[in-house]
Amino acid sequence: MDVIAGLLNGPRAEGAFLLRSLLTPPWSLRVQDRAPLTLVAVVSGTAWVVPETAPPTELHPGDLAILRGPDPYVFADAPETAPQAVIHPGQRCTTPSGEELGDLRTLGTRSWGNAPDGATVLVTGTYQVLSEICAPLLAALPPLAVLRNGECDTPLIPLLGAEVARDAPGQDAVLDRLLDLLTVVALRTWLARPDVETPAWYRAQDDPVVGTALRLMHDDPAHPWTVAELADAAHVSRAAMARRFTTEVGEPPMAYLANWRLALSADLLCDPAATIASVAEQVGYGSAFALSAAFKRVRGISPKEHRERAAREATPVAAVRPWRVAV
Secondary structure, three states: OOHHHHHHOOOOOOOOEEEEEEEOOOOEEEEOOOOOEEEEEEEEOOEEEEEOOOOOEEEOOOOEEEEEOOOOEEEEOOOOOOOOEEEEHHHEEEOOOOOEOOOOEEOOOOEEEOOOOOOEEEEEEEEOOOOHHHHHHHHOOOOEEEEOOOOOOOOHHHHHHHHOOOOOOOHHHHHHHHHHHHHHHHHHHHHOOOOOOOOHHHHHHHOOOHHHHHHHHHHOOOOOOOHHHHHHHHOOOHHHHHHHHHHHHOOOHHHHHHHHHHHHHHHHOOOOOOOHHHHHHHHOOOOHHHHHHHHHHHHOOOHHHHHHHHHHHOOOHHHHOOOOOOO
16 A cells, blocks of 8 residues: 555545535525535536635636635635525534524435526535544645646546435445545645645655655554664665655654554544454554553543544534535
């Protein structure tokens, strides 16, 4: 597994919020759901996205907006249109004054809006919770990234637009995987743009020495890697590996490995069936005690406390069913 595959492997849209919106002017939605990552594709018509800390941006058919939470933003027919609805955590929808919204209608399977023949059609995919190993990826994104029509060379946008309104056996699984694929393609496309300042770990994958070490650590985090062993695999000296890795990635190889293991363990601990000992074995710690000590030293809480916090913060799938509320 290369470093990009490892990091992009984090998005997993299990029960993610997916919706087609059918809209006619005037319309404006303020989104403050604090979701870590949202993709909005324009199928037809136009829309404006107004981030909290960036200028308004107009979107056209085929454009794709990538929004990194938790900051709020507005989607509207025009930047000056006042919000008519507010989307809260759990996809609860109210008026700007806080009243539960009841006048906007459901327009079929996973479809919502103010007009069944609305000229503007948006497809929204929202990740309510993301893997811990996505943190470096999210940190590399601006609050709003826009890929213009044709820039993201994929048939996934029209396919997702067609599939989101279908009601067929296994459709939720189909949509989850389509959203994952679109997310991976979109993020890879954004990070490959020449005008984007890519993070060090992304650039390091192309280095023949550091890229080799990264792939080895990602392929088998449980292996007791040493700098000498990584250096042998890359056919360089131990000193050369340590120096080059630190220069390219921004931290020594063993520090990177420790952080990667802890990120993986944080994800694995969210499975209530997993024991701390079994997680420790999967990520390369000799015992539950060793993992617990490292976890608390770096993250400030114990694995048990992390698991309890993750369970509290997880959004119930039932709360984001698209036939109840919308974005």
